[in-house]
Amino acid sequence: MPDATETTPETPATTSAPLADVAAEAWSGVHRGPLRVGEWVRLIDSKGRKHNFELTEGKRFFSNKGHLEHDELIGREEGFTVRSSAGGEYLVFRPLLSEFxxxxxxxxxxxxxxxxxxxxxxxxxxxxxxxxxxxxxxxxxxxxxxxxxxxxxxxxxxxxxxxxxxxxxxxxxxxxxxxxxxxxxxxxxxxxxxxxxxxxxxxxxxxxxxxxxxxxxxxxxxxxxxxxxxxxxxxxxxxxxxxxxxxxxxxxxxxxxxxxxxxxxxxxxxxxxxxxxxxxxxxxxxxxxxxxxxxxxRKTRRPAPGAYGADYFGPRPADLTEQSLEERDA
Incomplete structure (x- = not known):
């Protein structure tokens, strides 16, 4: 039997206060806390398909798995699963920059x-x-x-x-x-x-x-x-x-x-x-x-033979003439 001071995943010893939202002055493009109207969310279904949309009060999201209400998402902390009208399950997160x-x-x-x-x-x-x-x-x-x-x-x-x-x-x-x-x-x-x-x-x-x-x-x-x-x-x-x-x-x-x-x-x-x-x-x-x-x-490493040969027509360093390279390779 666990000691009275021992903690388990089901009974954490303390509940820390949630982090405040990222300061607007940081211009990070990131928010913390409950999802709010006007934010974009990213839904991921069981096959990994992704849908991004802006949260709007009273609006519905439609897919081949039915629909779900935006109001069901607004006000909840990201990182949850939601079920559509036809039984499809979606993970709900704010999109990362790399995803956006x-x-x-x-x-x-x-x-x-x-x-x-x-x-x-x-x-x-x-x-x-x-x-x-x-x-x-x-x-x-x-x-x-x-x-x-x-x-x-x-x-x-x-x-x-x-x-x-x-x-x-x-x-x-x-x-x-x-x-x-x-x-x-x-x-x-x-x-x-x-x-x-x-x-x-x-x-x-x-x-x-x-x-x-x-x-x-x-x-x-x-x-x-x-x-x-x-x-x-x-x-x-x-x-x-x-x-x-x-x-x-x-x-x-x-x-x-x-x-x-x-x-x-x-x-x-x-x-x-x-x-x-x-x-x-x-x-x-x-x-x-x-x-x-x-x-x-100045580079001391010699160019590879043919690098600046007769077939090369691009820019050429002043000290790398075709003649100098031919003399070097002779």
Whole structure:
């Protein structure tokens, strides 16, 4: 028989007071406590299918498993199971940021959470940072950047296409519950609009078809020690960007990588990789801005034979002529 002072899961010794809601001044996009009107919820059925919608008094949610009343959800703490009129069961939670961005309306393709996380971490986006991004896409990365810089930082987003900017504005405002005070969205081409703005930035993030066209503008805006990062889909884009950064001469040697995400199936002794995975989405490449007038140490490692041969037509460092490479390999 348990001692009088011993606690069990069924009879906790104390009941702690619930945490207060997250301060509005934090602009986190997160709430604690009971679900309320105007919030978005995420329903997950027994097959893992997901439904996101905004809670509205007197409204119904419909699916192939019948309907349920929004009023049944409002006022309850998230993390419960609800049954629809046709007997379907759903888990009810507030959507996480990583869940919100893959289900929100899209104008352009979104940057997936695995890459957003890499960008925030590897570009060292910190509270209070001034970050420039181009383009804004559907606002997925923007939400992560705003979370990282907080209310004392700044995110300046440049977008060429008005229809993409409109979708991003709607998504970001929906997630944070209003116009985030640190976000500034501007229509225009970064290569022209950034120099004209006079902005100085800690980080510049390029998510576009031809990021090499913006290297000069990014270099002029970046503070010494700042980070330039590009998100590109193909190897040809990656090559062109890396060589342009090298030729510029005002950055450290670019670092390129990609991340792959594979789930695992775990049931007793049946432990194996899942049949599905998130494979290649894009390449990431970072480089740090040198101080004005300073150059990085010259690479001593020789390029691979043929790397800059007759079939290569991209940017080429001044000391790597075709003749010099032929003499080296002779």
């Amino acid at each position: 961005v893959v289900s929100m309306p899209r104008g352009a393709a979104v940057i997936y959470p695995k890459d957003s996380a890499q960008i925030v971490a590897m570009a060292d986006v910190f509270p209070g940072a001034v970050v420039v991004e181009a383009g804004v896409g559907s606002g997925a990365l923007t939400c992560s950047l705003l979370r990282a810089v907080g209310p004392f930082g700044q995110v300046h987003s440049f977008e060429r296409r008005e229809e993409f900017a409109d979708v991003a504005r709607q998504n970001v405002t929906q997630f944070f519950g209003g116009q985030h005070p640190s976000w500034h969205l501007q229509l225009g081409d970064l290569a022209e609009a950034l120099p004209a703005s006079g902005l100085r930035a800690d980080r510049v993030i390029l998510d576009m078809l031809a990021p090499w066209e913006c290297v000069d503008a990014a270099a002029d805006a970046l503070t010494p020690g700042g980070i330039l990062i590009a998100y590109v889909a193909t190897t040809t884009q990656l090559s062109r960007f890396v060589e342009t950064v090298r030729v510029h001469g005002g950055f450290t040697e670019p670092h390129s990588w990609e991340s792959l995400n594979r789930d695992w199936h775990v049931e007793g002794l049946a432990v194996r990789p899942d049949h599905k995975m998130i494979g290649h989405t894009a390449f990431l490449c970072t480089a740090r801005r040198m101080a004005p007038g300073e150059k990085p140490p």
